[in-house]
Amino acid sequence: MQKTAGIHHITAMVNDAQRNIDFYAGLLGLRLIKKTINFDRPEVYHLYFGNETGNPGTVITFFPWAKQLKGRIGTGQVGVTSYLTPKGTTSFWENRLRKFNIEFSSSIRFGEKYIHFNDPDGLKLELIERDDGPINHWSIGGVQAENAIKGFSGVILYSAQPHKTTDVLENVMGLECIGQDGDFLRFKAEGYLGNTIDMQLNPSVRGLMGAGTVHHIAWRAQDEEDLLRWRSLLQDKGYYPTEIRDRNYFKAVYFHEEGGILFEIATDPPSFSVDEPVAELGKKLTLPSWLESKREELEATLPPVEVRVLEGDK
Secondary structure (H helix, E strand, C coil), X not given: CCCCCCEEEEEEEECCHHHHHHHHHHHCCCEEEEEEEECCEEEEEEEEEECCCCCCCCEEEEEEXXXXXXXXXXXXXXXXXXXXXXXXXXXXHHHHHHHCCCCCEEEEECCEEEEEEECCCCCEEEEEECCCCCCCCCCECCECCCCCCCEEEEEEEECCXXXXXXXXXXXXXXXXXXXEECCEEEEECCCCCCCXXXXXXXXXXXXXXXXXXXXXXXXXXXXXXXXXXXXXXXXHCCCCCCCCEECCCCEXXXXXXXXXXXXXXXECCXXXXXXXXXXXXXXXXXXXXXXXXXXXXXXXXXXXXXXXXXXXXX
């Protein structure tokens, strides 16, 4: 049976690019690993944040576009993105959120403490500490490696048809249902990161796409050969996957599962160092070969942005 190792990346929509960088790089301490453009809308940035090398299971990406309308988190979406921190770091992160006036709350789910907060655009985030996964050696400002976010723990899915999404997770993606806690079902993948998928069984209002919502969740495929097997499997199961699309740093197919959530399956290779060395990741605007001739035009159109240490950390 085909099995994904877990989450490859998550892509969301926001309004302001610099605010987005300040929050995910400056406050949360993630590395801006790629500053490129939306291949379908080249006048809009596509920003990627992850661990020091942008490994699968660590990467969140954003389309920051000031003109897009505010969305609404609800069914047919990833409702909450969960980040994994090292054991013993909960107090550090609570203090850091307080320092930057980020409101947060906590709850217990499946016997673990989660810290809940929102990013500036309203995306729902949470932190959970575990021993799982390798240390992230990236440091910036007040976030050093011993406290740094390792990558994803997982997500909470808001499905319009939870039983249909359950079927996809188990019988297509190869995850295992390991239990229920109140209104949540939990599924596990075999990877070290992005391996814990919770599904809320009493979904809220219908989601509306826009700023402050997750656009899609991507699952890991080993390589292009594996991706072809996934595409064939999806067709056999009665889904309608897209053609394989080249996203420069991975190849991917997309499909909507019946709960309304847009799923992507993306290859681990070739990775984010395909067009710039690891030491230089995210420092300059990278463009696909077919847009390189428009570099000057695009650089003049896109707003200037930078990774910076926040005032509270200086």
